[in-house]
Amino acid sequence: MSVTAGLRRLTASPGRAAMRSAVRLRTRGWPPWSRLFAVGERVGWSVDEDAEHVAAAAHRLGYAVGPAEWAPFAGRQAVFLTSHFEALAPRWLSSPHRLGLAYMHGRPRTPGAPEFDRAFDALRANAARIARVQVTHEEMEELVLSAGVERSRVFRIPLGIDLGLFPLGDGEARSSTRQALGLPRDAFVAGSFQKDGVGWAEGWEPKLVKGPDVLVAALARLRELRPELHVLLTGPARGYVLRELQRLAIPCRHVLLRSRGELAHAYHALDVYVVASRQEGGPKAVLEAMASGAPIVSTRVGQAATLIQHGINGWLADVEDVEALVELAAGAGPEPAIRAAARATAEELALERLDRQWAALFEGFVERD
Numbered sequence: 044m045s046v047t048a049g050l051r052r053l054t055a056s057p058g059r060a061a062m063r064s065a066v067r068l069r070t071r072g073w074p075p076w077s078r079l080f081a082v083g084e085r086v087g088w089s090v091d092e093d094a095e096h097v098a099a100a101a102h103r104l105g106y107a108v109g110p111a112e113w114a115p116f117a118g119r120q121a122v123f124l125t126s127h128f129e130a131l132a133p134r135w136l137s138s139p140h141r142l143g144l145a146y147m148h149g150r151p152r153t154p155g156a157p158e159f160d161r162a163f164d165a166l167r168a169n170a171a172r173i174a175r176v177q178v179t180h181e182e183m184e185e186l187v188l189s190a191g192v193e194r195s196r197v198f199r200i201p202l203g204i205d206l207g208l209f210p211l212g213d214g215e216a217r218s219s220t221r222q223a224l225g226l227p228r229d230a231f232v233a234g235s236f237q238k239d240g241v242g243w244a245e246g247w248e249p250k251l252v253k254g255p256d257v258l259v260a261a262l263a264r265l266r267e268l269r270p271e272l273h274v275l276l277t278g279p280a281r282g283y284v285l286r287e288l289q290r291l292a293i294p295c296r297h298v299l300l301r302s303r304g305e306l307a308h309a310y311h312a313l314d315v316y317v318v319a320s321r322q323e324g325g326p327k328a329v330l331e332a333m334a335s336g337a338p339i340v341s342t343r344v345g346q347a348a349t350l351i352q353h354g355i356n357g358w359l360a361d362v363e364d365v366e367a368l369v370e371l372a373a374g375a376g377p378e379p380a381i382r383a384a385a386r387a388t389a390e391e392l393a394l395e396r397l398d399r400q401w402a403a404l405f406e407g408f409v410e411r412d
Contacts, residue, residue: 066116070109073120076141076410078107080114080122084129088238088279089327092303093125093145096203096394100401106409114140121409123175128158131165136172143175143408146187147324148252148345155251166190175408179324179346198404201346202325203394208303209334211386212311220312224296230273233262233372234313234337236306236328238278246280254319254342254363259287261319261368266293268373277309310335315375320344321362333357334389336382338375340368350392356384 070078081098083091098108114122115134123143124130130144146166149159163186166173170191177200178184187197212220218228226232239253240246249255266272274288274295281297288295300306310316316332316339323345330350332339339357341347342364351357358375360367 063116066113067118070113070117070120073117074410074412075119076121076408077412078109078117078120079405079409080109080111080117080120080140082111082114082122082124082129084126085111086243090125090145093202094123096205097123097125097401099394100398101405101409103395103398104402104405105411106405107412121174123177123408127166128162130173131162131169136165136169141174141408142172143177143404144173145177145179145324146183147179148183148322150182150186150322153252153322163190166192175404177404180349182345183324198400200397200400200404201350201392202327202330203392203397204327204330204334204389205303206334206390206393209307209310209331209389211334211382212308212336216308216311220308224275224298224309224312226273226275226296226312227271229271230294231269231271231314232273232275232312233265234275234310234316234332235284235319236275236277236309236316236331237326238280239284240280240282243279245282247282247286249283250280252320252322254321255284255287257321257342257363257365257368258317258319259284259291260365261317261372262288262293263291264365264369265372266291268369275309275312277306307331307335310337313337314377315340315372317368317372318342318344318347319368323347329357330389330392333385336377336386338377338381339385340371340375342368350388352384354381356381356388 079101081094083094101108119139122140125145127144127146149162151160151163153159167190173192176187176192176197179201184199221228239250239255241248241250276297277300285297310332316337318341320342325346329339329347342362343359351359353359358371
């Protein structure tokens with residue numbers, strides 16, 4: 044077994060003191076700031092994928108990357124956390140590391156989201172402590188600057204996409220995916236692939252910032268215009284939406300997919316993908332739908348507001364405008380020009396094409412050996 048493999052096993056064991064000793068022994072010769080640790084939340088969801096993408100970009104750019112699980116035990120390195128809620132916790136703020144973080148969404152004074160206020164207050168109180176901040180859109184850039192973070196430390200870098208995982212679908216892919224998922228061939232299928240319930244259990248309590256109540260209201264109205272409507276859901280904590288669709292007797296399939304590849308195929312089954320959120324950093328689903336050929340209808344949130352050109356590569360509605368979402372979703376279709384424009388937008392944000400922007404963020408944050 045290699046030293047690295049052995050340490051990975053050790054850091055997964057209960058002996059925290061042993062972990063600390065082993066990692067410090069392994070890393071004591073590392074010059075300060077010479078390794079990047081890209082750290083997610085280790086829950087197997089979106090921010091963990093973001094951390095993988097950050098680490099991969101650093102590797103492509105020639106920086107040394109350390110195992111994320113070593114970060115709490117190493118000393119004086121560069122740690123980039125893809126969850127600002129995690130990054131602004133005391134254990135990281137009091138660490139010896141240079142800290143970077145992604146601040147994707149979270150307006151203070153958002154009803155029902157006190158964690159947004161706590162995070163912003165922590166950022167404002169520790170603005171000088173934060174060496175780098177990634178934002179994906181203008182609203183969060185302005186928010187981070189208003190907290191007192193120096194402009195030179197704030198970088199607007201959009202979420203990217205691994206195009207190899209999201210091929211453009213066609214009629215054959217549509218038919219085969221619908222058959223595999225048990226969806227009627229002639230149904231009008233609307234998709235929503237996200238986490239919009241509170242917590243990691245069933246999700247009976249709606250996470251209102253993700254707009255599950257708006258989504259349900261839009262789907263109820265959409266069925267009046269499209270009686271053949273079926274809804275395809277993926278993602279954890281969808282209990283609220285599932286319960287409401289069942290109450291409304293709207294046919295629905297909820298599938299828990301095992302890989303990003305399976306998720307890509309799910310987009311091929313859709314007639315429209317609907318984003319009904321009130322706030323977002325991306326969402327990633329916009330790029331995924333564009334790459335896969337699923338018509339996208341979204342509220343004007345996060346990165347979606349700049350990626351989608353209304354009527355050219357997708358469609359936009361104002362936040363909480365149920366009627367606009369319904370009208371646009373009902374009229375969405377596989378128009379070749381829109382599909383081509385959407386795919387081109389996704390290709391512009393292929394992960395490797397963002398390396399230049401990540402290089403600017405890493406410069407002066409991570410030191411080369």
